[in-house]
Amino acid sequence: MHLVNEDPSEPINVIGASTGASPIVGIGHNGKVGWGITVSMVDTKDNFIEKFYHNGTYQYLGQAMTPRIREEIIEIKGQNPHVEKVIEVYICINIIIRLI
Secondary structure, eight states: OEEEEOOTTSOEEEEEEOOTTOSSOSEEEOSSOEEOOOOOOOOOOOOOOOOBOTTSOEEETTEEEOOEEEEEEEOOTTSOOEEEEEEEOOOOOOOOOOOO
């Protein structure tokens, strides 16, 4: 699908793919960005609430733990890189599998 609107107030120039009878370009790109879709019902995320203290430690099983802090650098074309601070905490999850 190639969608072009030459109206200068709302210019559009998008190319990509879509499902039948869908009014959107689900997988595609324009002159500035590309995008895609994921169709999956898989649970890939678990949320935890961590209690951090003013000294930078966090609580895990009643003990004060020090998180690992690292920086990820995201390169941006034509701009200075963006530095994202990532704080990693230790979480142990016991999984019990019972065979029937």
